Structure formats: structure tokens, C-alpha cells
Amino acid sequence: xxxxxxxxxxxxxxxxxxxxxxxxxxxxxxxxxxxxxxxxxxxxxxxxxxxxxxxxxxxxxxxxxxxxxxxxxxxxxxxxxxxxxxxxxxxxxxxxxxxxxxxxxxxxxxxxx
Amino acid sequence: xxxxxxxxxxxxxxxxxxxxxxxxxxxxxxxxxxxxxxxxxxxxxxxxxxxxxxxxxxxxxxxxxxxxxxxxxxxxxxxxxxxxxxxxxxxxxxxxxxxxxxxxxxxxxxxxxxx
Numbered sequence: 001x002x003x004x005x006x007x008x009x010x011x012x013x014x015x016x017x018x019x020x021x022x023x024x025x026x027x028x029x030x031x032x033x034x035x036x037x038x039x040x041x042x043x044x045x046x047x048x049x050x051x052x053x054x055x056x057x058x059x060x061x062x063x064x065x066x067x068x069x070x071x072x073x074x075x076x077x078x079x080x081x082x083x084x085x086x087x088x089x090x091x092x093x094x095x096x097x098x099x100x101x102x103x104x105x106x107x108x109x110x111x112x113x
Numbered sequence: 114x115x116x117x118x119x120x121x122x123x124x125x126x127x128x129x130x131x132x133x134x135x136x137x138x139x140x141x142x143x144x145x146x147x148x149x150x151x152x153x154x155x156x157x158x159x160x161x162x163x164x165x166x167x168x169x170x171x172x173x174x175x176x177x178x179x180x181x182x183x184x185x186x187x188x189x190x191x192x193x194x195x196x197x198x199x200x201x202x203x204x205x206x207x208x209x210x211x212x213x214x215x216x217x218x219x220x221x222x223x224x225x226x227x228x
Contacts, residue, residue: 004155033215043221044116044117044219044220044221044222045156045204045206045219046219047216047217050215050216091155091156093155098161098169099144099146099161099168099169100146100158100161100169100171101146101148101156101158101217102158103155103156103157104155105153105154105155106154106155
């Protein structure tokens with residue numbers, strides 16, 4: 001079984017500042033993928049960033065980057081230059097051994113102007 | 114691409130009634146997924162289709178739940194004899210299945226309220 005733990009139910013950040021969302025996971029799979037998905041209020045879930053477990057280099061996508069620590073089973077998301085549109089629920093997700101995504105409980109991010 | 118669509122967006126039903134939801138994936142996507150999201154939780158996997166074949170089912174999918182994808186295009190999720198615990202957002206997602214395209218694209222969801 002795979003599990004994902006997000007220990008921060010809520011976070012807030014000032015516009016233009018940087019924020020880091022934490023995530024730890026557990027899996028017995030040797031080959032897996034990690035994702036951060038974003039769910040804005042009343043809108044569809046969208047993919048923010050993806051990390052292949054076999055890659056040592058941390059993924060980056062514009063203002064979004066991850067800190068992937070495989071031995072520690074840690075996968076944090078850093079959002080730089082936060083914008084009002086970044087306000088959403090952020091889910092840490094693992095996929096390994098099958099097609100299904102396993103989600104954490106989410107972190108609600110508030111961006112203050 | 115028009116995106117993944119789901120119908121209806123909201124459904125209110127009385128306990129014991131049957132409900133059916135529809136999902137239309139992005140055209141040419143051969144993989145289709147159903148998830149359930151309860152308040153304050155992340156989505157939980159229910160089932161997955163590759164074309165018309167249902168390849169994986171969660172233990173969450175009790176005998177009252179059935180999903181179909183008869184022609185490998187749209188899918189339906191039926192819940193028989195609904196219970197209050199079935200109240201949730203039901204999310205559909207699709208993916209192309211190509212090795213270079215891993216993303217699951219989600220629809221807006223169907224919010225079910227069982228009274």
C-alpha cells in the first residue's frame with residue numbers, strides 16, 4: 001500500500017513571497033512518480049509538477065520547484081513569487097505499480113495581497 | 114480539446130434511490146478513471162478503464178457501485194440504493210496512455226448529496 005502525508009492543513013503567504021508545502025510518502029515500489037496537483041476553489045484539479053523517482057534532479061516548472069529527498073521519502077513543493085491565482089488546495093500524489101493516483105489530504109494555501 | 118466533462122454537475126437524491134453519472138473523456142484518451150472526494154479529504158481511487166476494459170477496481174467500490182465504458186468512449190458510474198455515506202464529489206479523469214504523456218486530466222466533478 002502507498003500512503004501520502006501532508007502535515008500542513010493550511011498555509012498562508014504574502015503575494016510575491018515564497019512558500020514551501022511539505023509532503024512525505026511511503027511506498028514499497030521501486031519505480032514510482034510523485035506529483036503536486038492544485039485544486040482551485042470550485043474549479044478542476046490540475047497538474048502542477050511531476051517528479052520521476054529514478055531522477056535525482058529536482059523538477060522545476062516556472063515558479064514551482066520540488067525538493068525530492070528519496071531516502072527520506074520527502075517531496076516538498078516550493079512556490080516562488082506567489083500570486084493571488086496560486087490560492088488553492090494543493091495535493092501531494094504518488095503513483096506506482098498501477099495507474100491509480102494516491103492523494104494526500106491536501107494543504108489549503110491562502111495568498112494575501 | 115474540450116477537456117473532460119461530467120454530467121450532472123450536482124445531484125440531490127433521497128436515500129435508497131439509484132443515481133447514474135456520466136463522464137466524457139478527452140477525445141483519443143483511452144484511459145479513464147473514477148475517483149471519489151469527500152469533504153476535507155483528497156480524492157480516492159475507485160476504478161480505471163483502458164478502452165472498454167475495466168482493469169482495476171478499489172475495495173471502496175462496493176457491490177452497489179458499477180461502472181461501465183461500453184464503447185471505450187464515455188463512461189457511466191451507477192450507485193444503487195444510495196446511502197448518506199455516498200455523499201461526495203465524484204471525479205472523472207482521463208489520460209492518453211502514451212509513455213510521454215502521463216498526466217491525468219480531471220473533470221469538474223459531480224457533487225452528490227444523499228438526503
